[in-house]
Amino acid sequence: MRKEKIFRASKYLFLISISFLSLFPLLWMFIAATNKSVDVLAGTLFPGTNLVENFKTLTANTNLYRAMWNSFKYAAVTTLASLLVSSLAGYGFEIYHDRGKDFLMNILLLSMMVPFAVIMVPLYMLFGNLGLLNTTAGFALPTVSTAFLIFLFRQSSRNFPHEVIEASRLDGLTEVGIFFRMFIPIMRSTYAAAAVITFMNAWNNYLWPLIIMQKESARTMPLLISNLTAGYTIDYGVLMLAVGISILPTLIIFLALQKNFAEGVTGSAK
């Protein structure tokens, strides 16, 4: 019995220390954002009074609002377009499946094996030729259709009751009508999961915008904070405030929709 107790206590101790290590860097970032750079380096662990000052310095030296708006615009367009295209495809692959479509699906899945670094140079050349550098469409297009999301929607279409389809056909709904009027409302939770994951990926994307967003006015938040570290002396208070601002939206979405996020992450693994 004693042994059991020690085992249980050590389990909690282990969980508490891992949780602490997980949360601490984020906590430290928010504390640092409210302090002067010297205090951050001196190792302070208390919220300071320099938050407003840091914010003024940040907005004076960078195009913060522009970068926030760009990130939001790119991520929102990517999410809407990719939910539509990928769910249409996932639904089509499952509901109307035949040999040809099953084969095509298997081919599409191979695209998950393609590392981005491998295709970035040809993609960059292609988008340059199409005149899509520095544009929202340029940001979104490579991730509008992903095998991951198509697969997720194909798996969830399996749970879509066939009786609904048949009843809707008898009621005279067209095939496209069934998809928009029946499938989308019934599959809300799958859409939520897919939206959370797509939005966060787009918001956090770094390498692709680094390549194609060459104009200052087209830059995103990850590019902005990455640029802040380029100077010789770094103002850590300002830097951590910028990082904090870029993390806050995804952190809120994460905490509010954690269940959907977990579903989206693991959805295609089931």
Added chain:
Amino acid sequence: MIHTTIEKIKSYKNGFSINTKHKLIGWFFVIPGALLIFSFYFYPIIRAFILSLQGGVGNNLRFAGLFNYKRLLQDGLFKQSMFNVFIYLILQVPIMLSLALILAGILNDRTLKFRSFFRTAIFVPCATSLVSYAIIFRSMFALDGFINTILMNLNILAEPINWLGGPWTARLLIVIGLTWRWTGYNMIFYLAGLQNIDPAIYEAAKIDGASAFDRLTKITIPILKPIILLTTIMSTNGTLQIFDETQNLTSGGPANATLSVSQYIYRLSFEYVPRFGYAAAIAFVVFIIVAVLSFMQLKVGDER
């Protein structure tokens, strides 16, 4: 009204023509998505291969045969970047996946207090972008940064450690960072898998006198095998492609000790005098390595 409904049912039951029509309509559902994947994944792969057979600077490209592939065999930086990513892979993936598995095992216990708090706390790093966390870690581990200050105040260190200045401490930082960011992510996969296991199996094993370790190795791991395989393949691919962290945490330094292959491709294409052909050759080698490793892992996973 009733008549038309009956007509419809009849025509539906006749089936074949309608069925063919539906299958045809189905193609319109899948074609936009498929076309986009062909344009932005498969076409660029073919382009990358053609490009890799070309030499020259900028857009002045001409056919060069296998010259680029011969060149990379003698390229010290290419070998260095390959070495670096394999170090990350060998050190980080096993540590992270075992930790994730242990955590999932503990958190699957329904009698555990504060279970959802622990779960959220360990999962929360996933909400941060790779660039953001890389910069947080870089700031914390700076020479005059928080970690050194605290360690010196606690008299654990006499002199600050130059984390970002030494090749192995810098690599260690990348490994620590990756583990911090992705352990919770993988844990979620294992938790989802564990939920499909009937708790009665564990009860029965306990009654039969199986230790916690036995239960892990004889029940949990075999049942989770497909998910462990999936996470291994995902982490392997992710690590081989690492870019954001080595770019923002260590900037590839010191002296290219943390430079990743993706970063080297990026530099060859966009930072140095652009050599798209040579960059494409390296990219194509990475593609082959990723494909072969995934295939090998699938094979090994099948046999066990």
